[in-house]
Amino acid sequence: MDLLTQLLNATLTIGGASILWREIIGNAFGLASAFGGMRRMVWAWPIGIVGNALLFTVFLGGVFHTPQNLDLYGQAGRQVMFMIVSFYGWWNWSQARKAGLRESHETDPSRSIVSEPAEDVKAVQPHWASTRERVSMVAFAVISTLVCAWIFTQLGSWGPLADAWIFTGSMLATYGMARGWTEFWLVWIGVDIVGVPLLLTAGYYPSAVLYLVYGAFVLWGFFVWLKVQRTEAAAADAPADVEVNAEPQPVRH
Template identity: 75%
Template sequence: MNPFTELLDATISVGGVPILWREIIGNAFGLASAYGGMKRVVWAWPVGIVGNLLLFTVFLGGVFNTPQALDLYGQAGRQVMFLIVSVYGWYQWSRARKRGLRESPETDPSRSIVTEPHEDTAAVQPRWATGRERLGLVIAGIVGTVGCAMIFSALGSWGPWADAWIFTGSVLATYGMARGWTEFWLIWIGVDIVGVPLLLTAGYYPSAVLYIVYGVFVIWGFTVWMKVHTKSGGTPEPERLHATV
Protein backbone atom coordinates (compact mmCIF):
# COMPACT_ATOMS: atom_id res chain seq x y z
CA MET A 1 0.00 0.00 0.00
CA ASN A 2 1.46 3.37 -1.04
CA PRO A 3 1.41 6.48 1.20
CA PHE A 4 -1.38 8.11 -0.84
CA THR A 5 -3.67 5.11 -0.38
CA GLU A 6 -2.78 4.91 3.30
CA LEU A 7 -3.75 8.56 3.69
CA LEU A 8 -7.08 7.99 1.94
CA ASP A 9 -7.92 4.94 4.05
CA ALA A 10 -6.69 6.26 7.43
CA THR A 11 -9.38 6.08 10.12
CA ILE A 12 -9.96 7.10 13.71
CA SER A 13 -12.13 5.03 16.03
CA VAL A 14 -14.84 6.92 17.97
CA GLY A 15 -16.90 4.73 20.26
CA GLY A 16 -15.72 1.68 18.37
CA VAL A 17 -16.90 3.17 15.04
CA PRO A 18 -14.23 3.76 12.36
CA ILE A 19 -14.37 7.25 10.84
CA LEU A 20 -12.27 8.29 7.87
CA TRP A 21 -9.83 11.11 8.47
CA ARG A 22 -10.60 12.40 4.97
CA GLU A 23 -14.25 12.85 5.97
CA ILE A 24 -13.18 14.85 9.02
CA ILE A 25 -10.62 16.86 7.03
CA GLY A 26 -13.00 17.38 4.11
CA ASN A 27 -15.68 18.78 6.40
CA ALA A 28 -13.11 20.93 8.21
CA PHE A 29 -12.08 22.40 4.86
CA GLY A 30 -15.74 23.00 4.04
CA LEU A 31 -16.29 24.87 7.29
CA ALA A 32 -13.10 26.90 6.73
CA SER A 33 -14.33 27.75 3.24
CA ALA A 34 -17.68 28.94 4.64
CA TYR A 35 -15.85 31.15 7.14
CA GLY A 36 -13.58 32.52 4.41
CA GLY A 37 -16.61 33.21 2.23
CA MET A 38 -18.23 35.15 5.06
CA LYS A 39 -15.00 37.16 5.37
CA ARG A 40 -14.88 37.50 1.55
CA VAL A 41 -11.32 36.29 1.05
CA VAL A 42 -10.16 34.54 -2.12
CA TRP A 43 -8.61 31.55 -0.35
CA ALA A 44 -12.12 30.41 0.59
CA TRP A 45 -12.56 28.96 -2.91
CA PRO A 46 -9.47 26.71 -3.25
CA VAL A 47 -9.95 25.52 0.33
CA GLY A 48 -13.53 24.61 -0.53
CA ILE A 49 -12.40 22.75 -3.65
CA VAL A 50 -10.07 20.55 -1.59
CA GLY A 51 -12.95 19.76 0.75
CA ASN A 52 -15.25 18.94 -2.19
CA LEU A 53 -12.73 16.53 -3.68
CA LEU A 54 -12.22 14.72 -0.38
CA LEU A 55 -15.94 14.45 0.36
CA PHE A 56 -16.65 13.22 -3.17
CA THR A 57 -14.54 10.15 -2.42
CA VAL A 58 -16.23 9.76 0.97
CA PHE A 59 -19.79 9.66 -0.35
CA LEU A 60 -18.93 7.17 -3.08
CA GLY A 61 -18.08 4.70 -0.36
CA GLY A 62 -18.68 1.63 -2.49
CA VAL A 63 -16.23 2.88 -5.10
CA PHE A 64 -13.54 4.20 -2.75
CA ASN A 65 -13.89 1.46 -0.12
CA THR A 66 -14.98 3.49 2.91
CA PRO A 67 -15.95 1.86 6.23
CA GLN A 68 -19.62 2.54 5.39
CA ALA A 69 -19.25 1.05 1.87
CA LEU A 70 -22.32 3.08 0.83
CA ASP A 71 -22.86 5.16 -2.30
CA LEU A 72 -24.76 8.43 -1.78
CA TYR A 73 -24.93 9.82 -5.31
CA GLY A 74 -26.86 12.91 -4.27
CA GLN A 75 -24.21 13.83 -1.73
CA ALA A 76 -21.42 13.09 -4.22
CA GLY A 77 -23.25 15.08 -6.90
CA ARG A 78 -23.47 18.05 -4.54
CA GLN A 79 -19.69 18.06 -4.27
CA VAL A 80 -19.36 18.20 -8.06
CA MET A 81 -21.84 21.09 -8.24
CA PHE A 82 -20.07 22.98 -5.46
CA LEU A 83 -16.69 22.33 -7.10
CA ILE A 84 -17.87 23.85 -10.39
CA VAL A 85 -19.32 26.87 -8.58
CA SER A 86 -16.08 27.23 -6.58
CA VAL A 87 -13.92 27.26 -9.71
CA TYR A 88 -16.12 30.01 -11.17
CA GLY A 89 -16.19 31.94 -7.89
CA TRP A 90 -12.41 31.67 -7.50
CA TYR A 91 -11.95 33.11 -10.99
CA GLN A 92 -14.41 35.95 -10.44
CA TRP A 93 -13.11 36.92 -7.01
CA SER A 94 -9.50 36.81 -8.21
CA ARG A 95 -10.41 39.19 -11.04
CA ALA A 96 -12.14 41.50 -8.54
CA ARG A 97 -9.07 41.46 -6.28
CA LYS A 98 -6.69 42.30 -9.13
CA ARG A 99 -8.97 45.08 -10.32
CA GLY A 100 -9.17 46.45 -6.78
CA LEU A 101 -5.39 46.40 -6.38
CA ARG A 102 -4.96 48.41 -9.56
CA GLU A 103 -7.48 50.98 -8.36
CA SER A 104 -6.33 50.95 -4.73
CA PRO A 105 -2.77 49.58 -4.24
CA GLU A 106 -2.99 49.83 -0.46
CA THR A 107 -5.77 47.25 -0.36
CA ASP A 108 -5.06 44.04 1.54
CA PRO A 109 -4.19 41.60 -1.29
CA SER A 110 -5.85 38.66 0.47
CA ARG A 111 -9.27 40.23 0.10
CA SER A 112 -11.51 39.86 -2.90
CA ILE A 113 -13.67 42.95 -2.45
CA VAL A 114 -12.06 46.34 -1.89
CA THR A 115 -14.67 47.94 0.34
CA GLU A 116 -17.95 47.05 1.95
CA PRO A 117 -20.71 47.50 -0.64
CA HIS A 118 -23.11 50.36 -0.05
CA GLU A 119 -26.75 49.37 0.35
CA ASP A 120 -27.64 51.07 -2.95
CA THR A 121 -24.95 49.17 -4.86
CA ALA A 122 -25.32 45.74 -3.25
CA ALA A 123 -25.17 42.86 -5.69
CA VAL A 124 -28.62 41.64 -4.76
CA GLN A 125 -31.58 42.96 -2.79
CA PRO A 126 -33.25 40.21 -0.72
CA ARG A 127 -36.92 39.68 -1.54
CA TRP A 128 -39.60 37.04 -1.30
CA ALA A 129 -40.22 35.16 -4.52
CA THR A 130 -43.44 35.90 -6.39
CA GLY A 131 -46.28 33.38 -6.43
CA ARG A 132 -45.26 32.24 -9.90
CA GLU A 133 -41.63 31.83 -8.86
CA ARG A 134 -42.62 29.84 -5.78
CA LEU A 135 -44.77 27.56 -7.92
CA GLY A 136 -41.78 27.03 -10.18
CA LEU A 137 -39.64 26.08 -7.17
CA VAL A 138 -42.25 23.59 -5.95
CA ILE A 139 -42.63 21.97 -9.38
CA ALA A 140 -38.86 21.83 -9.90
CA GLY A 141 -38.45 20.35 -6.42
CA ILE A 142 -41.00 17.59 -7.04
CA VAL A 143 -39.86 16.75 -10.57
CA GLY A 144 -36.19 16.95 -9.64
CA THR A 145 -36.57 14.78 -6.55
CA VAL A 146 -38.62 12.10 -8.33
CA GLY A 147 -36.32 12.09 -11.36
CA CYS A 148 -33.12 11.95 -9.31
CA ALA A 149 -34.56 9.27 -7.03
CA MET A 150 -35.25 7.06 -10.05
CA ILE A 151 -31.73 7.63 -11.37
CA PHE A 152 -30.07 7.12 -7.99
CA SER A 153 -32.11 3.96 -7.39
CA ALA A 154 -31.00 2.56 -10.73
CA LEU A 155 -27.37 3.37 -9.83
CA GLY A 156 -27.71 1.64 -6.46
CA SER A 157 -27.68 4.68 -4.20
CA TRP A 158 -28.33 4.10 -0.50
CA GLY A 159 -31.43 6.04 0.62
CA PRO A 160 -32.22 7.29 -2.93
CA TRP A 161 -35.26 9.42 -2.07
CA ALA A 162 -33.60 11.37 0.73
CA ASP A 163 -30.45 11.59 -1.36
CA ALA A 164 -32.47 12.88 -4.32
CA TRP A 165 -34.10 15.65 -2.27
CA ILE A 166 -30.75 16.71 -0.80
CA PHE A 167 -29.26 17.07 -4.29
CA THR A 168 -32.34 18.77 -5.79
CA GLY A 169 -32.78 21.07 -2.80
CA SER A 170 -29.12 22.08 -2.92
CA VAL A 171 -29.45 23.05 -6.59
CA LEU A 172 -32.66 25.01 -5.95
CA ALA A 173 -31.20 26.76 -2.90
CA THR A 174 -28.09 27.76 -4.85
CA TYR A 175 -30.26 29.10 -7.68
CA GLY A 176 -32.52 30.94 -5.24
CA MET A 177 -29.51 32.55 -3.58
CA ALA A 178 -28.29 33.79 -6.96
CA ARG A 179 -31.73 35.32 -7.63
CA GLY A 180 -31.90 36.91 -4.18
CA TRP A 181 -34.98 34.97 -3.05
CA THR A 182 -35.26 34.82 0.73
CA GLU A 183 -36.87 31.38 0.38
CA PHE A 184 -33.48 29.86 -0.47
CA TRP A 185 -32.64 29.84 3.24
CA LEU A 186 -35.80 27.83 3.94
CA ILE A 187 -34.84 25.33 1.24
CA TRP A 188 -31.45 24.85 2.92
CA ILE A 189 -33.26 24.19 6.21
CA GLY A 190 -35.30 21.52 4.40
CA VAL A 191 -32.09 19.99 3.06
CA ASP A 192 -30.57 19.90 6.56
CA ILE A 193 -33.70 18.35 8.10
CA VAL A 194 -33.44 15.43 5.68
CA GLY A 195 -29.65 15.34 5.50
CA VAL A 196 -28.84 14.98 9.19
CA PRO A 197 -30.91 11.79 9.78
CA LEU A 198 -29.68 10.30 6.48
CA LEU A 199 -26.02 10.84 7.32
CA LEU A 200 -26.41 9.65 10.91
CA THR A 201 -28.16 6.48 9.76
CA ALA A 202 -25.52 5.88 7.08
CA GLY A 203 -22.69 6.37 9.61
CA TYR A 204 -21.27 9.61 8.19
CA TYR A 205 -21.05 11.26 11.61
CA PRO A 206 -18.65 14.17 10.89
CA SER A 207 -20.77 15.15 7.88
CA ALA A 208 -23.94 15.00 9.98
CA VAL A 209 -22.35 17.26 12.59
CA LEU A 210 -21.34 19.72 9.87
CA TYR A 211 -24.94 19.74 8.58
CA ILE A 212 -26.04 20.77 12.06
CA VAL A 213 -23.43 23.55 12.12
CA TYR A 214 -24.57 24.68 8.68
CA GLY A 215 -28.14 24.63 9.98
CA VAL A 216 -27.18 27.22 12.60
CA PHE A 217 -25.53 29.32 9.86
CA VAL A 218 -28.67 29.04 7.74
CA ILE A 219 -30.98 30.20 10.53
CA TRP A 220 -28.63 33.10 11.23
CA GLY A 221 -28.47 34.00 7.53
CA PHE A 222 -32.26 33.86 7.24
CA THR A 223 -32.69 36.33 10.11
CA VAL A 224 -30.08 38.66 8.56
CA TRP A 225 -31.86 38.63 5.20
CA MET A 226 -35.20 39.20 6.91
CA LYS A 227 -33.77 42.28 8.66
CA VAL A 228 -32.48 43.64 5.34
CA HIS A 229 -35.82 42.85 3.73
CA THR A 230 -37.73 44.63 6.50
CA LYS A 231 -35.36 47.62 6.43
CA SER A 232 -35.86 48.00 2.68
CA GLY A 233 -39.58 48.41 3.28
CA GLY A 234 -40.80 45.16 1.79
CA THR A 235 -40.58 43.35 -1.50
CA PRO A 236 -38.94 45.38 -4.27
CA GLU A 237 -40.62 45.62 -7.63
CA PRO A 238 -39.65 42.67 -9.86
CA GLU A 239 -38.53 45.03 -12.64
CA ARG A 240 -36.21 46.87 -10.26
CA LEU A 241 -34.78 43.63 -8.87
CA HIS A 242 -34.07 42.16 -12.29
CA ALA A 243 -32.09 45.27 -13.13
CA THR A 244 -29.85 44.82 -10.08
CA VAL A 245 -29.23 41.07 -10.14
Protein backbone atom coordinates in the same frame (compact mmCIF):
# COMPACT_ATOMS: atom_id res chain seq x y z
CA MET B 1 1.87 7.65 -3.89
CA ASP B 2 2.03 5.38 -0.82
CA LEU B 3 2.16 8.43 1.46
CA LEU B 4 -0.78 10.02 -0.38
CA THR B 5 -2.76 6.79 -0.09
CA GLN B 6 -2.03 6.58 3.62
CA LEU B 7 -3.16 10.16 4.13
CA LEU B 8 -6.38 9.58 2.19
CA ASN B 9 -7.17 6.39 4.10
CA ALA B 10 -6.21 7.70 7.57
CA THR B 11 -8.99 7.02 10.07
CA LEU B 12 -10.02 8.09 13.55
CA THR B 13 -11.78 5.61 15.84
CA ILE B 14 -14.55 6.99 18.03
CA GLY B 15 -16.77 4.67 20.04
CA GLY B 16 -15.63 1.70 18.00
CA ALA B 17 -16.54 3.40 14.70
CA SER B 18 -13.83 4.13 12.12
CA ILE B 19 -14.11 7.60 10.64
CA LEU B 20 -12.07 8.90 7.74
CA TRP B 21 -10.04 12.00 8.46
CA ARG B 22 -10.85 13.27 4.98
CA GLU B 23 -14.55 13.23 5.90
CA ILE B 24 -13.81 15.43 8.91
CA ILE B 25 -11.50 17.73 6.93
CA GLY B 26 -13.89 17.94 3.97
CA ASN B 27 -16.74 18.99 6.26
CA ALA B 28 -14.49 21.54 7.97
CA PHE B 29 -13.78 23.12 4.58
CA GLY B 30 -17.53 23.10 3.91
CA LEU B 31 -18.22 24.90 7.18
CA ALA B 32 -15.54 27.49 6.38
CA SER B 33 -17.16 28.00 2.97
CA ALA B 34 -20.58 28.52 4.59
CA PHE B 35 -19.09 31.11 6.94
CA GLY B 36 -17.47 32.90 4.01
CA GLY B 37 -20.78 32.80 2.14
CA MET B 38 -22.55 34.41 5.09
CA ARG B 39 -19.90 37.15 5.11
CA ARG B 40 -20.29 37.44 1.30
CA MET B 41 -16.58 36.85 0.73
CA VAL B 42 -15.30 35.55 -2.60
CA TRP B 43 -12.89 33.06 -0.98
CA ALA B 44 -15.90 31.02 0.20
CA TRP B 45 -16.11 29.41 -3.26
CA PRO B 46 -12.56 28.00 -3.70
CA ILE B 47 -12.51 26.81 -0.08
CA GLY B 48 -15.77 24.96 -0.72
CA ILE B 49 -14.39 23.33 -3.87
CA VAL B 50 -11.56 21.71 -1.88
CA GLY B 51 -14.05 20.28 0.62
CA ASN B 52 -16.26 19.00 -2.20
CA ALA B 53 -13.39 17.08 -3.79
CA LEU B 54 -12.61 15.34 -0.49
CA LEU B 55 -16.23 14.47 0.29
CA PHE B 56 -16.81 13.09 -3.21
CA THR B 57 -14.45 10.20 -2.36
CA VAL B 58 -16.12 9.75 1.03
CA PHE B 59 -19.69 9.24 -0.18
CA LEU B 60 -18.75 6.76 -2.89
CA GLY B 61 -17.91 4.35 -0.10
CA GLY B 62 -18.34 1.23 -2.20
CA VAL B 63 -16.02 2.54 -4.89
CA PHE B 64 -13.31 3.92 -2.61
CA HIS B 65 -13.79 1.24 0.10
CA THR B 66 -14.55 3.57 2.98
CA PRO B 67 -15.41 2.16 6.44
CA GLN B 68 -19.15 2.51 5.63
CA ASN B 69 -18.74 0.80 2.23
CA LEU B 70 -21.98 2.45 1.05
CA ASP B 71 -22.63 4.39 -2.14
CA LEU B 72 -24.69 7.56 -1.68
CA TYR B 73 -24.88 8.75 -5.26
CA GLY B 74 -26.87 11.84 -4.34
CA GLN B 75 -24.34 12.92 -1.75
CA ALA B 76 -21.43 12.17 -4.10
CA GLY B 77 -23.17 13.74 -7.09
CA ARG B 78 -23.89 16.93 -5.24
CA GLN B 79 -20.17 17.36 -4.55
CA VAL B 80 -19.62 17.42 -8.32
CA MET B 81 -22.54 19.80 -8.70
CA PHE B 82 -21.13 22.00 -5.94
CA MET B 83 -17.82 22.26 -7.76
CA ILE B 84 -19.49 23.18 -11.07
CA VAL B 85 -21.83 25.76 -9.52
CA SER B 86 -19.05 27.02 -7.25
CA PHE B 87 -16.93 27.94 -10.26
CA TYR B 88 -19.91 29.96 -11.52
CA GLY B 89 -20.42 31.56 -8.09
CA TRP B 90 -16.69 32.27 -7.78
CA TRP B 91 -16.70 34.04 -11.15
CA ASN B 92 -19.99 35.86 -10.51
CA TRP B 93 -18.98 37.17 -7.10
CA SER B 94 -15.50 38.11 -8.32
CA GLN B 95 -16.96 40.19 -11.15
CA ALA B 96 -19.45 41.84 -8.78
CA ARG B 97 -16.72 42.67 -6.28
CA LYS B 98 -14.46 44.11 -8.99
CA ALA B 99 -17.34 46.32 -10.13
CA GLY B 100 -17.88 47.42 -6.53
CA LEU B 101 -14.20 48.23 -6.11
CA ARG B 102 -14.21 50.31 -9.30
CA GLU B 103 -17.28 52.19 -8.14
CA SER B 104 -15.74 52.73 -4.72
CA HIS B 105 -12.54 54.05 -6.31
CA GLU B 106 -14.46 56.41 -8.58
CA THR B 107 -16.50 57.70 -5.62
CA ASP B 108 -13.40 58.16 -3.47
CA PRO B 109 -10.34 58.79 -5.72
CA SER B 110 -8.03 58.77 -2.67
CA ARG B 111 -8.63 55.03 -2.31
CA SER B 112 -6.29 52.78 -4.29
CA ILE B 113 -7.77 49.50 -5.51
CA VAL B 114 -4.32 47.93 -5.44
CA SER B 115 -3.07 49.15 -2.08
CA GLU B 116 -6.43 49.25 -0.30
CA PRO B 117 -8.65 46.30 -1.25
CA ALA B 118 -11.70 47.90 0.36
CA GLU B 119 -12.85 44.96 2.43
CA ASP B 120 -16.16 46.72 3.02
CA VAL B 121 -17.10 46.10 -0.60
CA LYS B 122 -19.12 42.87 -0.63
CA ALA B 123 -19.42 40.48 -3.53
CA VAL B 124 -23.22 40.26 -3.63
CA GLN B 125 -26.24 42.15 -2.35
CA PRO B 126 -28.88 39.93 -0.65
CA HIS B 127 -32.39 40.13 -2.08
CA TRP B 128 -35.54 38.03 -2.33
CA ALA B 129 -36.18 36.02 -5.45
CA SER B 130 -39.09 37.16 -7.61
CA THR B 131 -42.42 35.32 -7.60
CA ARG B 132 -41.60 33.74 -10.95
CA GLU B 133 -38.21 32.60 -9.69
CA ARG B 134 -39.80 31.07 -6.57
CA VAL B 135 -42.36 29.14 -8.63
CA SER B 136 -39.55 27.88 -10.85
CA MET B 137 -37.59 26.79 -7.78
CA VAL B 138 -40.51 24.80 -6.36
CA ALA B 139 -41.27 23.15 -9.72
CA PHE B 140 -37.63 22.24 -10.18
CA ALA B 141 -37.43 20.87 -6.62
CA VAL B 142 -40.37 18.50 -7.12
CA ILE B 143 -39.49 17.29 -10.62
CA SER B 144 -35.77 16.93 -9.98
CA THR B 145 -36.28 15.05 -6.70
CA LEU B 146 -38.59 12.50 -8.35
CA VAL B 147 -36.36 12.03 -11.39
CA CYS B 148 -33.18 11.75 -9.31
CA ALA B 149 -34.84 9.31 -6.91
CA TRP B 150 -35.60 7.00 -9.85
CA ILE B 151 -32.07 7.33 -11.23
CA PHE B 152 -30.44 6.72 -7.86
CA THR B 153 -32.66 3.67 -7.31
CA GLN B 154 -31.48 2.21 -10.61
CA LEU B 155 -27.86 2.88 -9.63
CA GLY B 156 -28.34 1.15 -6.30
CA SER B 157 -28.02 4.22 -4.10
CA TRP B 158 -28.67 3.80 -0.38
CA GLY B 159 -31.77 5.83 0.64
CA PRO B 160 -32.56 7.07 -2.89
CA LEU B 161 -35.52 9.40 -2.15
CA ALA B 162 -33.82 11.27 0.69
CA ASP B 163 -30.59 11.25 -1.30
CA ALA B 164 -32.44 12.74 -4.28
CA TRP B 165 -33.87 15.63 -2.25
CA ILE B 166 -30.48 16.37 -0.69
CA PHE B 167 -28.94 16.50 -4.16
CA THR B 168 -31.72 18.69 -5.58
CA GLY B 169 -31.96 20.98 -2.57
CA SER B 170 -28.20 21.45 -2.49
CA MET B 171 -28.23 22.40 -6.15
CA LEU B 172 -30.99 24.96 -5.60
CA ALA B 173 -29.34 26.42 -2.50
CA THR B 174 -25.92 26.77 -4.12
CA TYR B 175 -27.38 28.41 -7.20
CA GLY B 176 -29.46 30.72 -5.00
CA MET B 177 -26.34 31.70 -3.06
CA ALA B 178 -24.57 32.56 -6.32
CA ARG B 179 -27.54 34.73 -7.36
CA GLY B 180 -27.75 36.41 -3.95
CA TRP B 181 -31.25 35.11 -3.12
CA THR B 182 -31.92 35.20 0.63
CA GLU B 183 -34.19 32.14 0.25
CA PHE B 184 -31.18 29.90 -0.32
CA TRP B 185 -30.67 29.70 3.46
CA LEU B 186 -34.21 28.30 3.86
CA VAL B 187 -33.54 25.64 1.23
CA TRP B 188 -30.45 24.58 3.19
CA ILE B 189 -32.62 24.09 6.28
CA GLY B 190 -34.79 21.68 4.30
CA VAL B 191 -31.67 19.81 3.18
CA ASP B 192 -30.37 19.55 6.75
CA ILE B 193 -33.70 18.22 8.08
CA VAL B 194 -33.51 15.28 5.67
CA GLY B 195 -29.73 14.89 5.69
CA VAL B 196 -29.15 14.35 9.42
CA PRO B 197 -31.22 11.15 9.82
CA LEU B 198 -29.97 9.77 6.49
CA LEU B 199 -26.30 10.20 7.41
CA LEU B 200 -26.74 8.93 10.95
CA THR B 201 -28.43 5.77 9.69
CA ALA B 202 -25.70 5.27 7.06
CA GLY B 203 -22.92 5.69 9.62
CA TYR B 204 -21.47 8.95 8.30
CA TYR B 205 -21.28 10.45 11.78
CA PRO B 206 -18.98 13.46 11.16
CA SER B 207 -21.14 14.55 8.23
CA ALA B 208 -24.31 14.11 10.32
CA VAL B 209 -22.84 16.17 13.15
CA LEU B 210 -21.73 18.84 10.69
CA TYR B 211 -25.27 18.89 9.26
CA LEU B 212 -26.52 19.74 12.76
CA VAL B 213 -23.92 22.50 13.02
CA TYR B 214 -24.90 23.68 9.54
CA GLY B 215 -28.54 23.84 10.67
CA ALA B 216 -27.75 26.32 13.46
CA PHE B 217 -25.30 28.17 11.22
CA VAL B 218 -27.84 28.41 8.40
CA LEU B 219 -30.40 30.01 10.71
CA TRP B 220 -27.78 32.51 11.79
CA GLY B 221 -26.78 33.20 8.20
CA PHE B 222 -30.41 33.69 7.17
CA PHE B 223 -30.99 36.39 9.78
CA VAL B 224 -27.65 38.05 8.96
CA TRP B 225 -28.58 38.30 5.27
CA LEU B 226 -32.10 39.41 6.16
CA LYS B 227 -30.72 42.21 8.34
CA VAL B 228 -28.31 43.31 5.60
CA GLN B 229 -31.12 43.23 3.05
CA ARG B 230 -33.40 45.37 5.20
CA THR B 231 -30.61 47.82 6.06
CA GLU B 232 -29.67 48.30 2.42
CA ALA B 233 -33.32 48.66 1.41
CA ALA B 234 -33.84 51.32 4.08
CA ALA B 235 -30.72 53.16 2.93
CA ALA B 236 -31.91 53.08 -0.68
CA ASP B 237 -35.34 54.44 0.29
CA ALA B 238 -33.95 57.19 2.53
CA PRO B 239 -34.32 60.74 1.13
CA ALA B 240 -31.19 62.48 -0.06
CA ASP B 241 -29.43 64.62 2.51
CA VAL B 242 -30.70 68.18 2.54
CA GLU B 243 -27.93 70.73 2.34
CA VAL B 244 -27.74 72.60 5.64
CA ASN B 245 -27.46 76.40 5.53
CA ALA B 246 -24.07 77.27 6.98
CA GLU B 247 -25.08 80.87 7.79
CA PRO B 248 -24.82 81.46 11.55
CA GLN B 249 -28.13 81.67 13.41
CA PRO B 250 -28.84 84.00 16.29
CA VAL B 251 -28.49 82.49 19.72
CA ARG B 252 -31.72 82.32 21.72
CA HIS B 253 -31.52 83.11 25.43
